[in-house]
Amino acid sequence: MSAITFAVLGLILCLSAVGTARTQNLVHSVFWLASTLISTAGLFVLLGAPFLAGIQIMLYTGGVITLMLFGIMLTKRTQNTLVPAESHHQRFAFIAASALFMLLNVSIWGTPAFAELRPQPAVSTQAIGAYILSEQLIAFEALSVLLLAALIGAIVLARRSDP
Amino acid sequence: MIDPRLYLSLAAFLFCCGIFGLLSRKNAIGTLLSIELMANAVNLNLSTFAHTLPGGAAAGQAFALFSMALTVAEVVVGLAIVVLIYRTRGDILLELASDLKE
Numbered sequence: 067m068s069a070i071t072f073a074v075l076g077l078i079l080c081l082s083a084v085g086t087a088r089t090q091n092l093v094h095s096v097f098w099l100a101s102t103l104i105s106t107a108g109l110f111v112l113l114g115a116p117f118l119a120g121i122q123i124m125l126y127t128g129g130v131i132t133l134m135l136f137g138i139m140l141t142k143r144t145q146n147t148l149v150p151a152e153s154h155h156q157r158f159a160f161i162a163a164s165a166l167f168m169l170l171n172v173s174i175w176g177t178p179a180f181a182e183l184r185p186q187p188a189v190s191t192q193a194i195g196a197y198i199l200s201e202q203l204i205a206f207e208a209l210s211v212l213l214l215a216a217l218i219g220a221i222v223l224a225r226r227s228d229p
Numbered sequence: 230m231i232d233p234r235l236y237l238s239l240a241a242f243l244f245c246c247g248i249f250g251l252l253s254r255k256n257a258i259g260t261l262l263s264i265e266l267m268a269n270a271v272n273l274n275l276s277t278f279a280h281t282l283p284g285g286a287a288a289g290q291a292f293a294l295f296s297m298a299l300t301v302a303e304v305v306v307g308l309a310i311v312v313l314i315y316r317t318r319g320d321i322l323l324e325l326a327s328d329l330k331e
Contacts, residue, residue, distance in 0.1 A: 072231050076239050083243050086266055087250030092258060099262050102243070106269050113236070113280040115290050122272070125297055130265060130304050137258050137308040141315040159252035163245040170241035174234050183233040189286035197287035198294070209298055216302035220309035 072112055079105040096134045103127045114188040236277040243270035257311045257321040261304060268300040 082105060085098035103126045110119035174180060198206050243266055250263030272293045279289020315321050 069231060072235070076235070079239060080242060083246035083266055086262055087246045087253070092256060092262075095259065095262055099265055102266065102269060106273055109236070109239075109273060110276055112231070113276045114286075115276050115279065115293075118272075118276060118290055118293055121294060121297060125301055126265075126269070129301060133304060133308055134258060134262065134265075137261075137311055140312050141258065141321050156253045159249045162252065163249035166248060167241055167245040170244070171238055174237045174241065180234050180237070183281035185230060185233075185280055186283055186286055189290070193287050194290050194294075198291045201288075202291055202295075205295060209295055213298065213302055216306050220305045223306070223309040224312045 068112060072109070075105045075108045075112070079109070092138050093135070096131060096138065099134070100127055100131045103131070114185070117191040117194060233277050233281045237274060240270040240273040240277070243267075243273065255322050255324060257314065257323055257326075258308075260323065261307050261311070264307075265300070265304065268296065272296055 079102060082098045082101040086095050086102055089095040089098060103122060107119040107122040107127070110116070110122060247263045247266035247270060250266065251260055254260050254263060275289050275293040275296065279286050279293065282289065311321055314326060318325055
């Protein structure tokens with residue numbers, strides 16, 4: 067049963083990823099990205115991380131997609147967003163991406179340690195929270211400072227510079 | 230039980246689609262979309278190892294959460310820069326932003 071779910075989600079994920087990278091129309095590309103993010107959230111549920119799936123849908127699908135759409139609306143260029151297919155950029159990009167994919171697959175399927183990975187007992191959301199707030203407290207606080215800096219930076223960058 | 234290496238290959242495919250999009254998009258927002266794909270692949274990878282490494286579930290998911298928060302912050306700043314470039318140059322094609330090139 068979970069194999070069927072994984073197959074369906076994986077197929078949707080692959081198609082959406084190719085759609086995100088290859089669509090000319092930028093708004094269509096954003097919606098393909100939304101489909102990618104939602105199917106990734108489904109895969110998180112299959113991996114025993116429901117909290118992560120919830121955060122993925124709230125933060126990414128809700129937040130990032132909205133931000134991208136606002137960005138597209140403010141910059142008003144939605145067509146012809148890929149370099150021409152005859153240009154050497156696309157061919158080079160395809161060669162680089164497929165070479166990297168082959169290299170990654172060789173290392174994934176060739177590492178003997180990965181063949182012995184087994185699913186471990188799932189951990190509760192409370193345990194993740196306790197872990198973040200006890201062992202990774204410094205990282206948590208640093209992340210808060212970084213988010214504050216990003217927020218202030220974005221506001222300063224994008225405000226109108228009225229004298 | 231689904232072989233975890235299938236998840237890893239899926240994440241690798243997502244990452245490579247992101248790289249393809251990154252290198253072949255002329256629009257700055259298209260580039261940001263491809264960076265999103267790559268960050269998503271990283272999170273999928275982290276969750277797979279959180280699921281399958283002994284004792285690593287909490288650490289892996291916390292790592293994935295931090296990664297998500299960082300990616301969102303990066304997208305926010307990236308979009309602010311794109312809006313600024315649009316305001317000063319009138320268009321956001323990447324080839325127009327090559328002032329630092331020789």
